Amino acid sequence: MAIVVVDVALKPEILDPQGRAVQGALGRLGLHGVTDVRQGKQFVLTIDGEVTADKLDEIKKIAETLLSNPVIEDFTVEVKA
């Protein structure tokens, strides 16, 4: 059993109104010095068996097509445990 974590975040050049709202709220709640907040999504996949190179390629393809929108989002895939 393996855990694969796919992080999906808006590309840096895309405006992130949710992140901006959080940044504003942080300031009002007393946490100062936060210059930027970006909000993204995280998918934690539990995979049966081992994650081979082929399997990882498959997961990356899925991350690009199903889990993210490559026009506006970047993703990272990380195998854990």
Next chain:
Amino acid sequence: MAIVVVDVALKPEILDPQGRAVQGALGRLGLHGVTDVRQGKQFVLTIDGEVTADKLDEIKKIAETLLSNPVIEDFTVEVKA
């Protein structure tokens, strides 16, 4: 400048219909052997200056109150770079 990443995920005992939907779609798209999918949120904070122990405590408090709902969600705070 430091990057602090706050990951927020539903507690394991809470149903995750979004994750379940993704899991179903993965199977239909040909990625087999995925036994579970959990979808969470990720906040990437850019902090001005150094992240001291006090600052980190402040961020953890904010993560617990603003960024997550402690009744149904767990969070992790990680300092990067």
